[in-house]
Amino acid sequence: MNEQLALNKINQAMQQLQQGKPAVARDGLLRVLKAYPDSAEVNFLLGLALVQLSQGKAALAHFNRAIALQPDLAEAYVNRGILLKNQQQLPQALRDFERAIALRPGMAEAYSNRGNVQVLLDQRAAAHDSFVTALHLDPHNSDAMVNLAALLAENGEYEAAQALLDKVLARFPDDVLARYDLSWLLLLQGDYARGWQYYEARKLDPQLCQRSGLQRFARPEWQGESLEGKTLLLHQEQGLGDTIQMLRYLPLLQQRGARLILLLKPPLQELARQMASGLQVFTRREQLPAFDLHCPMMSLPLRFATTLDNIPAADAYLTVTAEQRQIWAGRLAARQRPRIGLAWSGLAQHLNDRQRSLQLAQLRRLLQLDTEFHSLQREYREETALVTAAGIIDHAAGLNTLEDTAGLITQMDLVISVDTSVAHLAGALGKACWLLLPFNPDFRWGLGRSDSPWYASMQLFRQQAAGEWLPVLDEVARQAARQLAVADGAADSVVAGQHF
Structure with a gap:
């Protein structure tokens, strides 16, 4: 392959990547690579194509090769950094963005992506500076505006965040991430009519689809038309x-x-x-x-055009079989005191886990109450021995399915949970549930209110400052102690869970 033909293939590949045709671009670039294996540009572009094809391992190899061949290729550091960030290799990603900035101090994209990693590393002040610098270099950089808006929202500055997203969409009305992030803000603030519409943007971004497990099918998607006989x-x-x-x-x-x-x-x-x-x-x-x-x-x-005023089945809509109830009634000792089910941490892989989950030691005051505590978790961050030593009864071995967890929940008088599936399960069963929420909660829990329109049996306890769990847990312990005091001397009511 002569140089002119190779150049034509490279230009075609760049256009194909912009047109969303990564497979075609990859095939052409592989042919060029056979003739020019030491081309940093070809390796870099091939890495971009493979990223779009969700072939991260192969993409990383080509970014590495491009950097080895041309150590001053700032774009390669940025894209490798993005890939490493998505693989949760945050320190390595940060180093790549720092290197790109050192090579090209005017590269707004590098600052914006550095800010993303700094957020994940809990370096929020530094992240804010990175986003602001990116916008100083490129005032119309939509990625930097979207990223800064997300950071402002985390800090509870919702109006400022929405203003930035509105600015992006005024200039780029089809910006998928801006539409998606705006959906969260709208839903969080109770504007369901607009929020659910914007939430559809998640279907248009490959990374959002991959992260959420959204699948594609050849048959049409239902848009609300008649379902009779379908x-x-x-x-x-x-x-x-x-x-x-x-x-x-x-x-x-x-x-x-x-x-x-x-x-x-x-x-x-x-x-x-x-x-x-x-x-x-x-x-x-x-x-x-x-x-x-x-x-x-x-x-x-x-x-279903769902708004805050017409959410269906807020009281309860899940049931547990009589068999499951009997199984758990048989496993638990005779009830002597009220039973509280606990879920203090979720999956560590969850994007917001550092904000939503607790450490066992933080439950210390709550665990001093004169009641039975039962774990509703299948997995622990701590050793099981530490859980049981804290006075929590372990049931992990018996929780193989959510049906098992639901059966155990029916035997509780109250569930206290962070924002995990356990809380949803308790609410769907109509079980009294106290939900512990971080300062910037998931959109479905709204702002300010202590009840949930999605689950009538749920009470919300909110952080008033980011990361400050102690006041929340103190309030939970106070309210639980108050309920127990009211129930003292009324054993029948306690057994029925009437005081929670």
Whole structure:
């Protein structure tokens, strides 16, 4: 391959990447690479194509090769840094962005991406400076504006955050990340009519789709049209809690005449089957029968025009079989004191885990109450011996599915949980639940209020400053102690859980 032909192929590949045709670009670049294996530019572009194709390991190898061949290629450091950040290799990613800035001090993209990593490393003041510098260098840099808006929202500066996102969308109305982030702000502030519309932007970004597990299907997506005589596939996206929250819509879909097929992760399978008769529930895509339409479960609020005033089934919509109740009633010792179920941490891989989860030691004051504490967690950050030594009864070995967890929850008088699937499960069962929320909560919990329109049995306890759990836990302990004092001498009421 002569140089002119190679140059033409490279230019074509650059256009194809801009047009969203990474597979075509990759194939052309691989042919050029055979003739010019020591081209830093070809290796770099090939890395970009592979990133778009979600082939991170191969992309990293080509970025490494490009940097080895041309150590001053700032763009390669930036894109390798982004890849490393997405792989949770944060210190390495930060070094790459610092190197890019040293090579090209005027590169706004490098500052903006450095700020993203600094946020994840809890270096928020430094992140703020990085975003501001990026905007000083490029006042119309939409990525920097979106990133700064996210940081402002974390700090509770919601009006300023929304103003930035509005500015981005005024100039770039199709900016997917700006639309998606705006959806969170709108939903958080209770503007469901606009929020659910903007929330659809998640379907347009490959990384958001990959992160949430959003799947593609050849059949059309349901847009709200008649379902009479139609078979509708509902498929899970995001976490277990999100899916539990959306199960409330199943009876409404059946009322519209739909035959329902559900594609869910295994822990949810049996619990979902109890929602309504005639459901077909599958855990693997290749098992699916034929269907007419499909719908991601987090799009159901939009399809039903859900607002704060018409959320369906806020009281309770999940049930537990008599068998499960009997199993857990038999496993637990005779009730002598009120029972409180605890979930103090979620999956460490969750993007917001550092803000939402607690350490066992932080529960110290709560655990001093004269009550039984039962763990509702399947996994612990701590050694099991530390959990039991703290006075919490361990049930992890018996919690193989969410149906098991639901059965245990029915035996509790109160559930106290951070923002995990356990809280959603308790709320969906109609069990009294005290939810502990970080300063910048997930959008579904709104702002300011101590109740939840999604779950009538839930009470919300909020941080008043970022990272400050002690006042929250003190208030929870005070209220629990007060309820126990009221219940003292009324054993029958305590057993029935009437005072929580």
